[in-house]
Amino acid sequence: MLFTWLMLTGCILFFTPQGLTGKFQLAFVDIFRWPLSLGGNVALTARTHKSFDGAPGGDEAHLRNYIANLEQTLSQQSKKLRELYGLYNTDIWEGADWALAGVITRTVEGPRNELTIDYRKKKGLVKGQYVLGGESVIGTISDVFPQLHTARVKLITDATSQIPVELAGVPTIMKGSGGNFAVIETLKKKVDVGEKVFARRKAGLMDASIIAGRVARCERNHKTASTWDITVEPACDIAALEDVAVIIMNPKT
Amino acid sequence: MRWLRFAVLILVVAILQKGVLARWDHKPDLLLILLVFFAVYSNTSEAIISSFTIGFAADLIGSPLPMGPHMISFGLFGTLLAYVHRVVAIRRMPYQALAILITGFLTGALAHLLVFLIKREPMPENVFTAIFLTSLFSSLVGPLLFPPAAWSVGIEMNRFQRRSRR
Numbered sequence: 001m002l003f004t005w006l007m008l009t010g011c012i013l014f015f016t017p018q019g020l021t022g023k024f025q026l027a028f029v030d031i032f033r034w035p036l037s038l039g040g041n042v043a044l045t046a047r048t049h050k051s052f053d054g055a056p057g058g059d060e061a062h063l064r065n066y067i068a069n070l071e072q073t074l075s076q077q078s079k080k081l082r083e084l085y086g087l088y089n090t091d092i093w094e095g096a097d098w099a100l101a102g103v104i105t106r107t108v109e110g111p112r113n114e115l116t117i118d119y120r121k122k123k124g125l126v127k128g129q130y131v132l133g134g135e136s137v138i139g140t141i142s143d144v145f146p147q148l149h150t151a152r153v154k155l156i157t158d159a160t161s162q163i164p165v166e167l168a169g170v171p172t173i174m175k176g177s178g179g180n181f182a183v184i185e186t187l188k189k190k191v192d193v194g195e196k197v198f199a200r201r202k203a204g205l206m207d208a209s210i211i212a213g214r215v216a217r218c219e220r221n222h223k224t225a226s227t228w229d230i231t232v233e234p235a236c237d238i239a240a241l242e243d244v245a246v247i248i249m250n251p252k253t
Numbered sequence: 254m255r256w257l258r259f260a261v262l263i264l265v266v267a268i269l270q271k272g273v274l275a276r277w278d279h280k281p282d283l284l285l286i287l288l289v290f291f292a293v294y295s296n297t298s299e300a301i302i303s304s305f306t307i308g309f310a311a312d313l314i315g316s317p318l319p320m321g322p323h324m325i326s327f328g329l330f331g332t333l334l335a336y337v338h339r340v341v342a343i344r345r346m347p348y349q350a351l352a353i354l355i356t357g358f359l360t361g362a363l364a365h366l367l368v369f370l371i372k373r374e375p376m377p378e379n380v381f382t383a384i385f386l387t388s389l390f391s392s393l394v395g396p397l398l399f400p401p402a403a404w405s406v407g408i409e410m411n412r413f414q415r416r417s418r419r
Contacts, residue, residue: 014321021320111377159377
């Protein structure tokens with residue numbers, strides 16, 4: 001009898017809409033924000049030894065992403081200028097606002113990857129907005145809990161994530177594959193390792209292409225030999241991020 | 254069983270799992286270890302309650318998965334393990350490790366299958382590998398964590414052993 005009642009409780013919980021039960025998960029993170037973020041700092045300290053093996057450090061990666069974004073913006077602006085020759089040209093980020101948020105918890109290993117962020121003192125966050133970390137796109141908002149100023153970020157590496165990207169001038173879709181990697185399947189041209197992958201602009205959410213990752217591997221597709229499967233690694237060390245920024249286009253003041 | 258201590262233990266372990274361990278590359282599932290511990294060292298009704306409670310805690314920290322699948326899978330397999338333990342004693346460390354490995358894989362697989370089949374969320378390609386690795390790491394460290402877990406909730410680990418010798 002005890003088992004039946006508890007199983008019934010589990011089923012009720014399971015069939016309750018995720019929009020409602022997800023709030024419990026966010027509330028837990030909000031209540032235990034301090035010990036959870038303290039744990040994150042401890043883990044971060046333990047990870048710092050990894051940055052001495054010749055890999056670019058956090059600041060260097062940050063600057064490289066910033067330069068890549070500037071180059072891409074310049075290219076986009078130039079194209080726009082050519083198209084609208086003689087007409088006015090507006091700043092692509094005009095009217096955009098940024099919600100800075102601290103990272104409370106992060107799940108970056110395994111198939112499902114997400115961050116829980118704290119965006120105090122800011123309004124206007126909604127599902128689907130792009131999130132930047134280290135000057136690169138790291139994911140999108142998947143759930144918001146305005147009462148607690150807490151939100152969840154589905155990372156680009158999450159196995160259920162799909163975002164439109166541009167690689168070597170080819171528009172395509174990048175899917176998360178878990179384990180801190182994403183993949184672009186059946187690309188029709190070979191690309192070099194290290195090539196930049198840009199998240200494509202999306203009206204109302206992001207008005208400029210921003211770097212999202214770099215090509216880590218390029219292998220022939222097993223089924224169609226004329227196409228290539230690309231493995232992409234995020235442009236920044238997501239596990240080390242302490243702060244992120246959410247892009248809010250055309251905020252309501 | 255001392256339920257207040259049990260609640261505190263589950264809370265601390267859930268925070269550890271979501272905080273410190275969340276960033277480790279290869280990590281054991283501490284809640285899974287506790288599930289097997291309580292299934293083995295409690296009486297059947299306590300094992301059922303603790304299995305569902307641990308499952309609820311796993312759901313709370315199980316985001317981005319929705320709530321419910323862990324409670325169902327932990328409750329089901331925790332209860333099953335408690336009944337199996339009544340027939341086949343799981344006292345030696347290798348058996349405990351095996352129990353953690355099998356229970357971990359079954360609970361993880363069921364939770365993801367429930368989400369895939371009922372909630373219609375896409376199933377990640379490498380999910381079963383990830384579940385197996387987590388179960389493996391849990392089985393390696395799990396039996397070593399049983400004595401501190403027993404001490405923290407006031408369970409005497411040797412009482413079953415004495416009973417069996419009589």
